[in-house]
Amino acid sequence: MQTIQIRGGRLIDPGQDIDRVADVFLQGGRVLSIGEGPVDADVIIDARGMIVCPGLIDVHVHLREPGNEEDETIATGARSALAGGLTSVACMPNTRPALDSQAAAEFIILQAKRARQANVFPVGAVSKGRNGEELAELGQLVAGGAVAFTDDGAPVASASLMRRALQYSKMFDRCIMQHCQVMELTVGGVMNEGFESMKLGLGGMPAAAEDIMVARDIRLAEITGGRLHIQHISTARAVELVAEGKKRGVRVTAEACPHHFTLTDERLRSFDSNYKMNPPLRTKDDVDAVIGGLRDGTIDLLATDHAPHAFEKKMRELDQAPFGIVGLETLIPITALALIEPGHLSWPEAIRKLTVEPATLINLPTKGTLKPGADADVTIIDPHTEWTIDPSQFHSKSKNSPFGGWKARGRAHTVIVDGEVRYALGGVIG
Ligand SMILES: [Zn+2]
Ligand SMILES: [Zn+2]
Numbered sequence: 001m002q003t004i005q006i007r008g009g010r011l012i013d014p015g016q017d018i019d020r021v022a023d024v025f026l027q028g029g030r031v032l033s034i035g036e037g038p039v040d041a042d043v044i045i046d047a048r049g050m051i052v053c054p055g056l057i058d059v060h061v062h063l064r065e066p067g068n069e070e071d072e073t074i075a076t077g078a079r080s081a082l083a084g085g086l087t088s089v090a091c092m093p094n095t096r097p098a099l100d101s102q103a104a105a106e107f108i109i110l111q112a113k114r115a116r117q118a119n120v121f122p123v124g125a126v127s128k129g130r131n132g133e134e135l136a137e138l139g140q141l142v143a144g145g146a147v148a149f150t151d152d153g154a155p156v157a158s159a160s161l162m163r164r165a166l167q168y169s170k171m172f173d174r175c176i177m178q179h180c181q182v183m184e185l186t187v188g189g190v191m192n193e194g195f196e197s198m199k200l201g202l203g204g205m206p207a208a209a210e211d212i213m214v215a216r217d218i219r220l221a222e223i224t225g226g227r228l229h230i231q232h233i234s235t236a237r238a239v240e241l242v243a244e245g246k247k248r249g250v251r252v253t254a255e256a257c258p259h260h261f262t263l264t265d266e267r268l269r270s271f272d273s274n275y276k277m278n279p280p281l282r283t284k285d286d287v288d289a290v291i292g293g294l295r296d297g298t299i300d301l302l303a304t305d306h307a308p309h310a311f312e313k314k315m316r317e318l319d320q321a322p323f324g325i326v327g328l329e330t331l332i333p334i335t336a337l338a339l340i341e342p343g344h345l346s347w348p349e350a351i352r353k354l355t356v357e358p359a360t361l362i363n364l365p366t367k368g369t370l371k372p373g374a375d376a377d378v379t380i381i382d383p384h385t386e387w388t389i390d391p392s393q394f395h396s397k398s399k400n401s402p403f404g405g406w407k408a409r410g411r412a413h414t415v416i417v418d419g420e421v422r423y424a425l426g427g428v429i430g
Contacts, residue, residue: 001028002042004419009047009380012348013054015356015369019348024052026376029419033372043421047380050413053351054370055087055377057358059148059177060231060255060303061328063089063120065111067096072308072397074108077328078117080306080396082423084328085412087118087377089306090362093125094153100125100136105144117422118415119377121147121362126156126165126176135164142172147362150177152231155213157183162217166226175227175253175361180213180238181205181279190319192265192280200268202318205280207235214238218245218252229361230254232305234279236289243298253361254293255303258327258334261290263402273314273321274402277307294353295344301357302350304331308398326396330389332381333408341409347383376419383410 004026011022011034018034025037032038063077072080074091081089091108093099099108105122112120124141128134130151138149149169155178156162165176186205191197193204214230218241221228230242233254245252259277264284267275275281293299307324314321331354339345345353359368366375389406391399415423 003027003032003038004043004045004416005037005041006045006047006052006378006380009050009052011052012351013370014348014352015054016371024370024378026378026416026419029376031370031372031374031376034370045380045414049384051347051381051383053379053381054355054368055415055417056085056354056379057088057368058086058304058306058328058331059090059301059358059362061089061091061306062094062308062324063091064308065095070310074111074120075115075117076395076397077306077308078112078115078120080328080394081118082415083395083412084330085332085379085381085415086328087379087415087417088121088364088367089118090121090123090147092123092150092152094130098125098130099123100128100130102140102144105141105146109145118417121145123148123150123177125149126151127161130154132157132161135161135168138168138172142174147364148175148177148229150179150231152177152179155179155181155183159216159220163220163224166220166224166228170224170226173363175229177229177231178213178217179231180210180217182209182212185209190276191268192282194265194283196265196268202268207237207282207286210235210279211237211241214241218242218250221252222248222250225251227251232257232260232279232303233290233293233299234260234282234286236286239289239293239298242293246298253300254298255301256290256294256299257303257305258331258338259325259402261287261294262334262338267402271318273316273318274325274400276318276321276323277325278323291339291344294339301353301361302331302335304328308396309400310398314400325400325402326394326398328396329394330401330403332412333389333410334403336383336410337408376416378416379412380414381410382413382425385409385411387411
């Protein structure tokens, strides 16, 4: 059995409260030991000056297969994940057809195995066909490998359906992930409703459309005892609501995306569709509140909402262009730039939100940690390397990123999945 020794790196494993220089030994697809190990490892990776951590996990990506393979496939999306330092991603069900059956979930897992890139875990639809009417066969989805449920791309609009989903999902101990948006309030919306939308004459999406559904669903989680996960939180009030809910003991968690803690609605002055996402970029006060929520733990984890769209689609006029941006390959540098360098989070705090927290959310006890016996998924980050983000170099099929040209420091250096080195920056394994 091949043994890999990752030598001399700064080992950060928040799930075990470890932050010190230590070697990591992998064998047979598992973590063998930390610190001491066999003296005759078959492969030695020099990690001096690097951060070594459990493989990063993103619970919110769109991989577009089946149905929109021109934007992304499971293989290209999983490759993009690796290049961004992620060893596992959970993909959303808004494919064509929707991911609402056992066979559909099994297809995702099969395609990911064939691709041999990052692990991909399917998130099943809450409602059949994502129509928002009838509950999907949650039990069959779990049997097919679904790790959570959501109708993302759209919210579960019906309060009674959401209540039943929260109730029923308890049987499988899975969370319901919700895209919080009262659709009636955002008809014709392109961007955040406020001073900027008025000035630009563009349709607005009020913060209240998010706040109202966050408040409703926290209350539904409270009365059912189900697990609610708020996706891509973007408003100051929503952050307060999650904090209040947690204080009352409601089982609610939240994620934030890099664009929501770096960019504001002023960016839309450029009319560039790479600033068009849903939920939209909000105001400076909202950005500060999201950062505050990340700092105090109200927001449990970081996720990208990686939403690839082919160039021709995204280049339509602003009101015609689809919502969303790619995010996998900019997650580490933007997190470093916007959260770590200004001192909002330390590396261990940021890595916690990308390892043990997401692993707990989607029930992956052998991931998100480097405890002996855990899966041999490891991300090695070079925190010092300076580079300029160039979307044309992305492994993703789509290049719709607002971060092109940004000067960043830090990126994935070597990524190991299941005990195999599957990505090495520049193809060189040190
Ligand atoms: Zn969404
Ligand atoms: Zn999404």
